[in-house]
Structure formats: structure tokens, C-alpha cells
Amino acid sequence: MRISHQKALEHAKRAVYECSFEIIKASEKKDKKALSGNTSEYPKKVTMLAISYHNLGVEEDYCGNFENAREAYYKAYEMMERANGPDDPLTKKFRRSYIEEKNVTLRYLQLSDFIRKLKSQAEGTSRLPL
Numbered sequence: 001m002r003i004s005h006q007k008a009l010e011h012a013k014r015a016v017y018e019c020s021f022e023i024i025k026a027s028e029k030k031d032k033k034a035l036s037g038n039t040s041e042y043p044k045k046v047t048m049l050a051i052s053y054h055n056l057g058v059e060e061d062y063c064g065n066f067e068n069a070r071e072a073y074y075k076a077y078e079m080m081e082r083a084n085g086p087d088d089p090l091t092k093k094f095r096r097s098y099i100e101e102k103n104v105t106l107r108y109l110q111l112s113d114f115i116r117k118l119k120s121q122a123e124g125t126s127r128l129p130l
Contacts, residue, residue, distance in 0.1 A: 006063065013056060019052045050083070050094065057097065066108050069105075073098040077098045081095075
């Protein structure tokens with residue numbers, strides 16, 4: 001793994017943390033603003049958190065952490081769908097990213113299992129008596 005992507009992964013995790021904290025603050029304000037009807041800040045912050053999760057998924061994927069990438073992509077998709085609906089262009093993009101990563105993860109797990117079986121067979125044949 002390249003150092004630049006490891007650093008990007010750390011930044012992406014930090015962005016998720018910061019955006020999550022901003023949502024907590026915004027949700028507290030939302031309760032107060034609900035009476036005045038000014039609640040537009042909250043969906044924007046949810047969208048930023050979803051984008052942060054998507055970026056985290058990109059870096060996890062690049063670093064070979066496919067399960068973590070799949071989870072991050074799913075969170076991004078789920079948040080966007082709840083905040084902006086299924087027809088939003090970003091929701092559709094995040095859904096595609098999640099589905100693609102789910103397929104990559106499945107292929108990776110199948111390949112890993114196949115390699116494990118090959119190694120096991122190879123070890124079994126090398127232990128034959130002479």
C-alpha cells in the first residue's frame with residue numbers, strides 16, 4: 001500500500017468523524033429550528049457525511065480492504081437514499097458503487113477460498129512418503 005493512500009485513508013476516516021459530529025450539532029439545532037421551519041442545514045450535512053463515507057470506501061478499496069469498502073459504500077448509499085430519495089443522481093451513483101464493491105468482495109472471497117484449497121492440496125501432496 002502506498003503511503004499517500006494510507007494518508008488519504010486516515011483523512012477519509014477523519015472526515016467521517018467530523019461530519020458525524022456536525023450532524024449531531026445540526027440535529028440539536030434542528031429541534032430548535034423546527035418551529036421556524038428552517039431545517040435545510042441538516043440534509044446538507046447528511047449529504048456531506050454520505051460523500052465522506054463514499055470517499056472512505058474509495059480509499060479502503062484501493063488499500064485492499066474490500067469488506068470495509070463495501071460497508072462504507074453501503075452507508076453512503078443508505079444515507080443519500082434516506083436524505084435525498086432514490087432518484088437523486090448522487091444516490092444512484094452511490095448505489096452503483098455499493099453494488100460494484102459487493103461483487104468485488106464476493107469475487108475476492110471466492111478467490112481467497114480457492115487459493116486456500118490449492119495450498120491445502122499442495123501441502124498434502126508434498127507430505128507423501130518417499
